Amino acid sequence: MMEIWLKAHENKNLFTMHRVERTLYRSKSKYQDLAVVDSPQFGRMLLLDGVIQTTLRDEPAYHEMIAHVPLFAHPAPRKVLIIGGGDGGTLREVLRHPEVEKAHLVEIDGQVIEASRRYLPELAAGFDDGRVKVHITDGIKYVQEASDQHDVIIVDSSDPLGPAVGLFNQDFYRNVRQALKKDGILTAQIESPFFNMDLLQQVYGSLTELFPIVRPYLASVPSYSPGIWSFMLASKKHDPRKAKREPADSWELRYYTSELHRAAFALPAYYCQALEETAEVADRAG
Ligand code: SAM
Numbered sequence: 001m002m003e004i005w006l007k008a009h010e011n012k013n014l015f016t017m018h019r020v021e022r023t024l025y026r027s028k029s030k031y032q033d034l035a036v037v038d039s040p041q042f043g044r045m046l047l048l049d050g051v052i053q054t055t056l057r058d059e060p061a062y063h064e065m066i067a068h069v070p071l072f073a074h075p076a077p078r079k080v081l082i083i084g085g086g087d088g089g090t091l092r093e094v095l096r097h098p099e100v101e102k103a104h105l106v107e108i109d110g111q112v113i114e115a116s117r118r119y120l121p122e123l124a125a126g127f128d129d130g131r132v133k134v135h136i137t138d139g140i141k142y143v144q145e146a147s148d149q150h151d152v153i154i155v156d157s158s159d160p161l162g163p164a165v166g167l168f169n170q171d172f173y174r175n176v177r178q179a180l181k182k183d184g185i186l187t188a189q190i191e192s193p194f195f196n197m198d199l200l201q202q203v204y205g206s207l208t209e210l211f212p213i214v215r216p217y218l219a220s221v222p223s224y225s226p227g228i229w230s231f232m233l234a235s236k237k238h239d240p241r242k243a244k245r246e247p248a249d250s251w252e253l254r255y256y257t258s259e260l261h262r263a264a265f266a267l268p269a270y271y272c273q274a275l276e277e278t279a280e281v282a283d284r285a286g
Contacts, residue, residue, distance in 0.1 A: 006037060009050040010225040011195060016052075018042065024119050029111040031163055036119040042223050044120060046087055048112070048158055054087050055223045056122060060254035062189075063123075065219040066231055067093035068247065068256045069264065070152045070187040071100075073233070073240035077151045078102070081179065083139035083167065085156030086112030088124035094154070095126045096251050103132050104148070108163050110136040140166040146179035153180060155188035160199065168199065170206035173234070177210050183237035190216070190232045192224065193271050200230060200271075201278045207234045208282065215240050216271065217264040219255070230271075241265050 004020045018039045025036040035047040042055035054062065067090050071077045078101045080094050086107035094103050103126075107113055113134065116124040126132060135142060139155070153176050157167040166172055167188075176186050190196075190203055193216075200216065207214045211234035221229040233240045243261045247253050267275075 006039070006047075007050070008047065008052050014195075014225060016225050018045070025115055027111060027115070029109050031109045032158075034111055034115055036115055045223070046112075046116065046120060049161070051159055052223050053158065054089055054120075054123065056120070058222050059089050059123065061219050062221045062224075062229065063089035063093045064253055064256035065217070065260075065264065066090055066154055066156055066187060066189055068253075069217060069231070069240065069261060070154060070185045070233060071097050072243040072245055072247075072258075072261060073235065073238055074151055074183075074185050075238065075244045077185075079148065079150045079152075079181075080104070081106070081146070081148075081150045081153045083142070083153070083155045084108075084158065084164070085154070086110075087116040087120060088113070088126055090154055090156045091126040091132065092123060095129050095131065096247070100131060103129075104135060104150075105132065106135045106137060106139045106142045108136070108138050138163065140172055140175075143172065143175040143179050146175070148179065149181045149184075150179055151181055151184055153184065153186045155186070157189060159191065168203060170209070173206055173210055177234075177236075180236060185236070185238065185240065186211070186234045188232050190230045192226060192228060193218070193230045193268075193274075194226045194228055197271075197274050200232070201274055203232055204275055205278045205282055207232060208279070210234070211236060213237075213239065215265055216267060216275070218267065219264060 006018045022038040042057040045055045046053045082105045157164045213235040
């Protein structure tokens with residue numbers, strides 16, 4: 001039988017190859033090429049422009065860490081804003097917190113939500129929750145106009161390409177700070193520290209000018225080459241390393257634990273050195 005292999009784009013120098021059992025969906029939206037495929041190694045996958053966004057096999061690592069670290073770092077996360085995240089995985093984790101009264105999700109591409117609802121119902125389960133309001137619009141514009149004050153804002157963006165480029169720059173973070181309450185917390189996915197240190201340094205530099213507390217943290221997400229993934233957390237008041245609550249056993253989480261919450265903020269030496277260099281450059285400039 002003929003084998004079909006997917007060449008997934010990691011960056012301009014690296015592709016990974018995945019054997020594909022079935023292609024369930026292919027479409028081209030105004031913003032990107034969408035695909036949902038089944039692979040024996042990672043299970044069902046969502047791809048945008050040939051880049052893996054999520055896979056059923058390892059999605060808990062990414063979605064639990066992008067959601068539970070900021071929400072447990074906040075004493076009472078009542079209003080949460082998610083920018084991007086159209087697959088629904090981050091929203092599903094946010095809604096586990098009984099403190100959450102309202103969750104807004106701002107996704108630029110409605111077709112991602114439709115594809116996820118149809119082919120990834122395990123991720124999309126939260127879209128019908130009464131606490132959720134979905135906005136199909138550009139997250140950059142949304143935060144410019146946001147008058148709502150949020151406790152936690154999560155930027156669950158795709159890679160910094162096309163419509164997501166502006167989700168990594170300082171003007172956007174300034175508007176996010178504005179949209180947060182005075183003890184609010186921002187978390188953003190910030191790519192791989194192994195391949196994207198320039199981007200991490202740029203984001204760290206931007207956020208340290210805007211927030212008193214900025215802490216990167218890590219998770220292991222095997223389908224995102226090279227497996228180690230970074231998030232950047234910026235807080236107006238609360239020390240994010242200390243979880244204020246714990247998940248209930250009934251949540252049956254697959255990755256996040258209270259121990260991992262603390263440990264995720266421990267960074268490899270090369271990452272710490274890069275952050276120190278960024279701080280030194282900022283000191284010289286200031
Ligand atoms: N977990 C994923 C990862 O790290 O690759 C990201 C998941 S989620 C599918 C990313 C979403 O961000 C996409 O659905 C994309 O359409 C959305 N997006 C990109 N740029 C955006 C923008 N400017 N405003 C709102 N959503 C945006």
